[in-house]
Amino acid sequence: MKSAVETLNPTRVKLTVEVPFEELKPSLDAAYKKIAQQINVPGFRRGKVPAAVIDRQVGRGPVLDEAINDVLPAKYMQALQDNDLEPLAQPEIEVTKLEDNELLEFTAEVDVKPDFELPDYEGLEASVEDLEVTDEDVTEQVEALRERFGTLVPVEREAADGDFVTIDLVAAQDGETVEGGEVTGMSYKVGRGGMIDGLDEALVGMKAEDAKTFDSELVGGDLVGQPVQVTVTVSAVQEQQLPELDDEFAMLASEFDTVDELTADVRERLVRGKRLEQAAAARDAVLEVLLEKLEIPLPESIVTDELNARRQNIEEQLMYAGITMDKYLEDEGQTQEEFEADLERRVRDAVAAQFVLDKVAKKEEFGIDQAELSQHLVRRAQQSGQDPQEFANHMFEHNHIPEMVQEILRGKALATIVEAATVKDASGNVVELKNLLPDGTIGEPAAEGEADVEETDEA
Template identity: 75%
Template sequence: MKSAVETLSPTRAKLTVEVPFEELKPSLDAAYQKIAQQINIPGFRRGKVPPAVIERQFPGAARDEALNDILGTKYIEALQANDLTPLAQPEVEVLKYDDEGPLEFTAEVDIKPEITVPDTDGLEAEVESFEVTDEDVTEQVDALRTRFATLLDVERPAKDDDFVVLDLKATRDGEVVDGAEITGFSYQVGRGGMIDGLDEALVGLSAGDDKVFTSQLVNGDLVGEDVEVAVTVTQVQEQELPELDDDFAQMASEFDTIGDLNADVRERLTRGKRLEQAAAARDAVLEALLEKVEIPLPESILTEELNARRQSVEQQLAYAGMTLEKYLEEESQTQDEFEAELERRVRDAVAAQFLLDEIADKDEIGVDQGELTQHMVRRAQQSGQDPQEFVNHMLEHNHVPEMVQEIRRGKALALLVEGAIVKDAAGNVVELKNLRPDGTIGDPEAEASEEAAEEAPAEESTED
């Protein structure tokens, strides 16, 4: 077999492949044998029909069968011979395929671009500083207090943050909208998330009052259509929070004092913000490296990813009961601005994948079975799926190579971040190398000493 490659662009190549008849013959013989096993010809036993007879009865069938078999094989051989990594299915054109002559075909395909990883020594990035304020702690403790709050009936008009028990019915042209009628529903005024205009209608209503207003539905068959909403308040309730004292700390947590509870909340917030800062650091380091290299991107890959991202956004909005038009209106963003921002993110994401893949290949980063299992379990938990079902799905649909590649990229990025100098806005170096998954900072020397102390007795008993 002979092959030649023509570079159409940094991300697209055209292979021209010539396969001599000698290499075609085994596939042709196999095709004739396969057809012979499937047909009945008077005078011949099944499987013993000569090729000449098959050709008279089914002209070209064996050649077509052989072509399907050999195209894929020779295409892969040509890729390997020319050291090309395909990114999509090829566009194949058969140029010549005679009875006794060679097979000639071309294959145009998007390929992985050649990337020269820039020098990562001294790579620097900056992230925002973080601080856990008293207000942050108070907000978290108050959220905990609401879990132990009681609701008391009050004889006054409803206001923001009150709870009301209501009946609600939406109609259009005098007919009740399917699924838009509820009774005895408890709702916190100002919470939002139901029908536009409901919070404004409820403020000022007392028990026994009702109000009618016009709104638009955000889901169902009548999305965007005006409907008439009638709401009746049957109860107004005020939320009473427990006193912020040691008794509350003992009731709501494992701590004896409110001071200990506040300290624990502050520590947990610190850990969380530290992890958020670390995530921002990873993004900043990767962005700093991407600025040092020009990575050509295949348009077909970008288009496919753009469509997938756009569909994902629309699905998420639909789950939230919102249209894209409504979302853009609330964000004060035009359709063109949304598309431009989406395309920028997609280009950055695809470029980052190519760069991290190159780093992983260069550093020969591997993935063991334990890392793969842990990654798939974590992905299952993030998507709310049963881990075993998730793993089975990945295996059945051959998604394991994608999982492996995700892990390799993560490990490549971790190496970059560990070698980079990351500072916050105040000029302080951000600790990343010893950051644990729970947001605490580890002490490698102390941990090494502990491990040595644990292993020492075992070593002594071995010597005895």
């Protein structure tokens, strides 16, 4: 077999493959056997019809078609390997020449990984914000804990911010109740937001048995975004009473004996969380510095597919949250054009990062073992809230394991790049990344050669 490559653009090639006819013989033999099982010819048992008889009865064409369909995938893959090409999508294959008993020629156009020089990633420098946990952060967490143990007490007064009210809601258009626009006996915290525009403002000052109508827009259903008249009726007002912040509360809400110990633990937990956030920012910053050193041509088809997938994902999340795109853009302070430009920039950076990490993994000759794959599958299952065994079965059945393997390799590549870099916070302190554990604590330095599989999670 011979193959030649024509570069159509930096990320798309055209393979021309010539296959000598003798290499089709196994596929031709298989084609004759298959067709022999499918036809009835007087004087011959099913499956025992000679090739010459099949040619007369069925024709040579269907046999050649069957053989070509059988041999093309293998020859295409062989041509990719012979020319060291890594495809990114399904090829467009066309048979361009078929000379019976002599030659088969076909072409395959396909998007491939771009070829680029990987810059030195040793000693990259990046910066991140300082790790800071304020007294206000700690107070907010402690207050949230107190609210978990708070009690609701009915009050005979007007509702105010922070009160809990029991309400009925009816949304109507032109005097007719909107389908799905009626809620009864719902408990709601005044000032919480996230429901329907105008609700919090309407509730402030209302007492039990009061009703009020205001204009708003639907946040869900087929009529999302359409104007409606909402009538809210309050049936009860309750005030939340919080427990005293003392040692007794500390023992009730935690394993600690004193409020000082509880507060110190809350602060430490916040520090660990901020440390993980800082580490994620550091990884992004280092990768961004590396990408700035490169100009990688990107396959537009891959970028377009990823753009469409991300846009659809965002739209679905907004729909589930009951938020229109216009409202989301208003909250983000973006125009539609700015949103699209930002989304495309992030997609292009993400696609380029994948190519870089794949190349680093190949250069470093990373591999994975069964234990790493199993751990990765378990983590992915936990992240998606699925049973690990069911998740693993699904991945195997739908041939997603190569994707899982690629994720692990990219994680190792990213860890290698980050560990070789110097990351400092805004105050000039070096950020510890190499020995950072998944819970946000700093562990002891790993023994030489010891793999830290957990680092693959943040790729």
